Amino acid sequence: MICKASPYRTKLKDNATPTIFDLTSHLNNPQCRQRKRIKELSKAEAGQVKERKKDSVDQSKTNKNYAEGQDDSETNTTQLTSKEKEHREYLKSLFEVIVVLGKQNIPLNRHTKEVQESKCLTPSNFKALLEYRMNAGGDEALRRFEMSAVNAECCTFTQQRQMMEVCESCIREELLQEVREVRFFSLVTDDVVEISGESHLPMFLRFLDQANCLREEFVGFLPFEGEDETLMERLLTEVTKKWGLNMDYCRGQAHFSSGVHSSKMKAIATKLTEMYPTAVYTPRSTCALNASLASGVALTGVQIVMSTFKKIESFFNEASSLQLELENAISIFYQGNEEKANDLKEACRTNWTVRHDAFEVAVDVLESLLLCMDSVHDNEDLRWSDQVTNDALEISEALADFEFVASLVVLKNTLSFTRAFGKNLQGPTMDVYFAANSLTAVLHSLNEVSDNIDVYHEFWFEEAVNLAAALEIPVKVPRLYLRKHHPESGTEIQPESYFKEHLTAPVVSHVINELNDLFSENHLNALRCLTLVPAVMGQLKFNTSEENNVEMYRNDLPNADTLPTELHCWRVKWKHRGKVTLPSTVHETLQLAEVKFFPNVLAFLRVLCNLPVLSLDVDGDASRKRFQMYLENTPDKHRSKSLAFLNIHYNARHDLDVMVDSYIKMYPENESHEQVCQPVD
Numbered sequence: 001m002i003c004k005a006s007p008y009r010t011k012l013k014d015n016a017t018p019t020i021f022d023l024t025s026h027l028n029n030p031q032c033r034q035r036k037r038i039k040e041l042s043k044a045e046a047g048q049v050k051e052r053k054k055d056s057v058d059q060s061k062t063n064k065n066y067a068e069g070q071d072d073s074e075t076n077t078t079q080l081t082s083k084e085k086e087h088r089e090y091l092k093s094l095f096e097v098i099v100v101l102g103k104q105n106i107p108l109n110r111h112t113k114e115v116q117e118s119k120c121l122t123p124s125n126f127k128a129l130l131e132y133r134m135n136a137g138g139d140e141a142l143r144r145f146e147m148s149a150v151n152a153e154c155c156t157f158t159q160q161r162q163m164m165e166v167c168e169s170c171i172r173e174e175l176l177q178e179v180r181e182v183r184f185f186s187l188v189t190d191d192v193v194e195i196s197g198e199s200h201l202p203m204f205l206r207f208l209d210q211a212n213c214l215r216e217e218f219v220g221f222l223p224f225e226g227e228d229e230t231l232m233e234r235l236l237t238e239v240t241k242k243w244g245l246n247m248d249y250c251r252g253q254a255h256f257s258s259g260v261h262s263s264k265m266k267a268i269a270t271k272l273t274e275m276y277p278t279a280v281y282t283p284r285s286t287c288a289l290n291a292s293l294a295s296g297v298a299l300t301g302v303q304i305v306m307s308t309f310k311k312i313e314s315f316f317n318e319a320s321s322l323q324l325e326l327e328n329a330i331s332i333f334y335q336g337n338e339e340k341a342n343d344l345k346e347a348c349r350t351n352w353t354v355r356h357d358a359f360e361v362a363v364d365v366l367e368s369l370l371l372c373m374d375s376v377h378d379n380e381d382l383r384w385s386d387q388v389t390n391d392a393l394e395i396s397e398a399l400a401d402f403e404f405v406a407s408l409v410v411l412k413n414t415l416s417f418t419r420a421f422g423k424n425l426q427g428p429t430m431d432v433y434f435a436a437n438s439l440t441a442v443l444h445s446l447n448e449v450s451d452n453i454d455v456y457h458e459f460w461f462e463e464a465v466n467l468a469a470a471l472e473i474p475v476k477v478p479r480l481y482l483r484k485h486h487p488e489s490g491t492e493i494q495p496e497s498y499f500k501e502h503l504t505a506p507v508v509s510h511v512i513n514e515l516n517d518l519f520s521e522n523h524l525n526a527l528r529c530l531t532l533v534p535a536v537m538g539q540l541k542f543n544t545s546e547e548n549n550v551e552m553y554r555n556d557l558p559n560a561d562t563l564p565t566e567l568h569c570w571r572v573k574w575k576h577r578g579k580v581t582l583p584s585t586v587h588e589t590l591q592l593a594e595v596k597f598f599p600n601v602l603a604f605l606r607v608l609c610n611l612p613v614l615s616l617d618v619d620g621d622a623s624r625k626r627f628q629m630y631l632e633n634t635p636d637k638h639r640s641k642s643l644a645f646l647n648i649h650y651n652a653r654h655d656l657d658v659m660v661d662s663y664i665k666m667y668p669e670n671e672s673h674e675q676v677c678q679p680v681d
Contacts, residue, residue, distance in 0.1 A: 088660050091660045091663065091664075092656045092657070092659075092660055093130075093133075094130075094155060094163060095163060095166075095167065095656050095659045095660065095663075096656060097126065097129050097130060097133070098126070098160070098163055098164060098167055099167055099646060099654055099656075100129075101125060101126065101129065101643070102164065102167065102642065102643045102645075102646025102647060103646050103647055103650045104647070105630065105633070105634060105643065105647040106125055107125060107638045107640065107643065108124060108125055108126040108160050108164070108640075108643070109124040109125065109126065109157070109160070126155065126160060127155075159667075161642075162663070162666070162667055163659075163663060164640070164642035164643060164646075165642055166659055166662050166663045166666060167642065167646060167654070167659060168220070168641070168642040168645045168646065169662065170654065170655065170658050170659050170662055171645065171646070171649055171652045171653075171654055172219060172220065172243075172645070174652065174653060175205075175217055175219065175649075175652070176219070176243050176244060176245065178207070178209055178210070179205055179207050179245060180244065180245065181210065182207055182208060182209060182210065182606075183246075183249045184207065184208070184249050184250075184251050184556070184606065184607050184610050185205050185206060185207040185245065185249060185250060185251070185610060186205070186206040186207070186250065186251055186252030186253060186254070186279075186610045186611065186612050187203070187204075187205065187206075187239070187250055187252070187253045187254075187272075187279070188203070188204040188205070188206055188216060188253070188254045188255075188284060188612050189201055189202060189203055189204070189254075189255045189256070189257075189265070190202040190204070190256055190624075190627070191256055191257055191258055191261070191295075192224050192257065192261045193221075193631060193639075194636055194639075195221065195636075195639045195640070195641055195644075196639065196640070198223065198225065199223070199224040199225060199261075200221035200222060200223055200224055200641065201221065201222040201223075201224045201235075202218065202221055202627060203218070203219050203220055203221070203222055203238075204216050204217060204218050204219060204623065204624065205217055205219050206252070206610055206612055206616075207610060208590075208606050208609055208610065212587070212590040212591060212606075213617060213619075213620070214587060214609055214616055214617050214620045215616075215617075215620050215623070216286075216612075216616055216620055216621055216623060216624060217623045217649075218623045218624070218626075218627050218645070218648045218649070219243070220238075220641070220645060221641045221644070222234060222235060222238055224261070224264075228264055228267040228268065228271075231264060231268060232267075232268050232271050232272075235268065247275075247276050247279070248276065248278075250272075250276055250278065250279040251278055251279065251280065251607055251610040251611065252279060252280050252281075252282055252610050252611045252612050252613075253269060253272055253273075253279050253280070253281055253282070253612070254281070254282050254283060254284040254612035254613070255268070255269055255284075256284055256287050256292055256295065257295065257296065258295040258296070258303070258306060259295075259298060259303050260298065262295070262296040262297075262298055263298060266296075266517075269281050269517075270517075273520075277522065277552070278522075278552060278553070280520065280522050280523045280526060280611060281517060281518060281520065281523070282518060282519075282523055282611055282612050282613040283422075283425065283518055283612070283613050284612050284613075285425075285426060285612060285613055285614055285615045285616060286616070286621055286624055287354075288354055288355060288356045288358070288422060288423075288426070289356070289418060289421070289422025289425060289426075290356055290357075290358065290359070290415040290418060290419060290422050291354050291358065293415060293418065293510075293511055293514055293515075294306060294359075294411055294415065296510065296514060297506070297507055297510050299407070299502070299503065299506060299507070300403070300478070300480070301403045301404065301406065301407030301478075301503055302407050302411065302503075302507065304398060304401075304403065304404050304407065305362075305404060305407050305408050305411060308395060308398045308399070308404065309353040309354075309358065309362070310353070311391070311394065311395050311398075312353055312369070312395060313351060313353045313354075315388075315391050315392070315395060316348075318388065319388075321383070322372075322376070322388070323348070323349065325372050325375065325376060326348055326365075326368065326369065326372045327345045327348070328372075329368040329369070329371040329372040329375070330344050330345055330348070330365065330368040332368070332371065333367050333368045333371070334368075340364075344361070344364055344365050344368075347361050347365075348361075348365065356419050356422050356423045356426075357419060359408060359411045359412035359415060360412055360416070360419075362408055362412070363408060363409065363412050363467065366399065366405075366408070366467065366471070367470060367471060369399060370396060370399045370400060370471060373392045373393075373395050373396035373399065374392075374396055376388060376389060376392040377389050377392040377393045377396060399471075400471065400473055401473070402464075402468050402473050402474065402475050402476055402495075403478045405464050405467055405468050405471070405473060406461070406464040406499050406503060407503060408464075409460055409463050409464040409467065410460055410464075410499075410503055410504050410507050411507065413456075413460050413463075414446075414449070414504075414507050414508055414511055415511065417442055417445045417446050417449075418442060418446075418511065418515070421435055421438060421439065421442050424438075425613060426615060428584065428585070429530055429533050429535070429536060429584060429585050429586065429614075430535060430536055430539060430584070432527060432530060432613075432614065433527060433528070433530040433531065433536050435527075436519075436524050436527035436528055436530075437528070439515070439519050439524065442515070443512065443515060443516070446508065446511060446512050446515070447512065449508055450505075450508050450509065450512060453500070453504060453505050453508065454500070456504070457496075457499075457500040457504040457505075458496075460504060461495075461496050461499060461500070461504075464499075475495050476495060477493050477495050477498050481493075481498070481502075522552055523611075523613075525548075525549040525550075525551075525552065526549070526552070526553075526608060526611060527611075527613070528546070528549045529546050529549045529550060529604065529608060530586075530608075531544040531546055532546060532570070532589070532601060532604065532605060532608075533583065533584065533585065533586060533589055534574045534577075534582040534583050534584075534589065535582040535583060535584035535585075536584075537571065537574055537582075538574065538582050542571050542574065542575045544571065546567055547563065547564055547567065550563070550604060553604060553607055556603060556604070556607050557599075557600045557603050557604060558599045558600060558603055559599065559600060560600065562600065563600045566598055566599075566600050566601060567600075567601070569598070570598055570601050573594075586605055586608060586609045586614065587609070587617060589605060590602070590605055590606065590609075623648060623649070626647070626648045626650065627644075627648050630644050630647055630648060
């Protein structure tokens with residue numbers, strides 16, 4: 001700070017950091033205004049002060065010793081009996097076994113509840129591990145189990161479930177405490193999954209922790225049964241009452257859903273936005289925009305395409321030899337175009353079904369894919385198992401249907417307008433900023449298609465017919481539609497008119513509406529504030545203005561009145577930086593030591609990075625990856641909400657004493673008789 005009225009000649013260094021000094025806030029503080037000047041003490045007065053301090057210290061020590069004595073006496077009066085201590089140690093042993101099984105994704109029971117209650121001779125995994133640990137010795141707490149009857153049922157099916165829920169709750173509480181400390185978060189959900197025959201919604205929380213690391217953590221499953229209002233109320237109850245989070249601090253929401261669940265999730269997103277305007281509705285950074293847009297189309301043909309994509313991905317993950325079979329088929333169809341063949345082979349070695357250009361790749365490789373599936377199903381050299389040949393037949397039948405071909409072609413052409421836009425959203429911060437400003441052009445192109453749907457559909461349908469002819473697939477109206485809508489005698493439904501009305505027009509309309517909902521004005525204004533990132537600011541020649549775009553977040557700033565001046569200083573700092581590499585991401589900017597001198601900029605960047613559309617750090621999506629691995633590696637009949645949580649949070653801290661205390665508090669009826677291990681008649 002330089003005082004202009006100072007008599008001294010002062011000059012700023014080239015690398016000086018401009019900032020704001022608050023010289024007036026103390027005037028509003030009555031304590032500061034009434035502060036007295038420091039009085040210079042004489043030697044006698046100083047001695048009296050020292051004596052008073054010494055007496056005060058002695059008195060505080062006496063009070064402390066007295067308080068400690070009181071605490072000790074209270075502890076002695078509430079001291080646990082030896083039997084209670086033994087019981088707690090026993091519970092800790094049970095919890096330790098459950099945590100180990102959960103983190104290793106080993107189901108506690110290999111059988112259903114009915115089989116367990118029928119006294120099956122084969123012990124459960126839980127009981128087998130307890131017996132092994134008991135036989136190994138060294139665990140005094142398990143003596144109780146050793147002395148129980150041979151036919152004793154150690155920890156009933158219901159009690160095991162209760163203990164798993166306690167484990168889940170305790171580990172989740174550690175995570176939620178981190179979120180509460182940083183206040184701001186975003187709510188993210190994945191596609192509905194089946195667990196124990198019931199539909200559940202996977203829920204994640206995205207937040208910036210105290211170390212400025214952006215994370216997206218799995219927090220549990222929400223039962224997904226009932227109408228929209230019921231689901232909405234259940235979600236808010238879970239987040240606010242059970243988890244103790246304040247939805248007023250929610251700064252974003254993103255939902256990935258498919259098929260019949262899309263309409264419900266869309267209704268929930270809309271209602272959340274109405275109740276909490278700052279919970280901006282955005283796409284997920286971990287999912288390609290085109291895949292998300294296609295999954296949300298509730299049309300039979302489109303859902304057949306998306307489900308077939310999942311089957312194809314799973315099919316080629318079974319064995320590398322299947323991938324070689326597909327590459328051989330590609331070589332056959334592209335003999336005269338080796339460059340194209342090599343590009344397709346390279347694409348097929350990746351998870352191409354979830355890429356931005358998935359539909360373009362699928363159209364190019366469709367003939368080769370069908371040839372590969374037919375070859376595997378024929379199994380002339382007996383190389384494949386029955387399961388593989390059956391899977392190949394199922395995929396082949398889906399590919400050889402005209403409804404699939406027509407839907408694939410329409411998706412390819414419609415989503416070609418959003419391919420580059422979606423790719424930029426998952427790119428560097430610079431690309432995300434420019435993507436936000438290119439949305440108008442994308443919507444303009446799609447609206448032109450909608451206004452001239454007859455012309456565009458004619459070209460797209462012709463492409464689908466030509467592709468079907470190459471595959472020897474008959475062009476026809478879907479059988480299910482004809483069965484439900486019997487045409488009048490003497491009339492025939494034309495495939496071209498049918499697919500225009502029931503496929504092309506609805507798909508184009510859905511994409512336009514979804515883009516408008518996902519990229520509201522609040523969302524776009526937030527993305528335009530990425531100019532606070534120095535590299536983006538430099539690309540724009542430091543000619544930026546963020547004041548109008550941060551209006552929605554004024555209450556999140558420590559001193560919004562000084563924001564214009566602070567932003568000016570922020571631009572000046574980087575404009576005259578010298579030979580310094582500009583930070584190119586929000587994360588890099590937050591790591592700067594000098595960002596603390598710009599409190600409003602710091603606060604806004606911390607809020608901004610919560611938007612689910614922005615890419616996570618390298619390890620920020622580890623929880624989501626473990627979640628996907630759990631679903632892929634765990635059969636439906638062995639899935640458990642609590643065990644899934646323990647497995648996904650494999651590295652999470654856990655305190656066995658806290659788990660025991662929580663269990664005794666939540667289920668006192670089990671402790672009143674101390675019957676965690678009880679004999680079975």
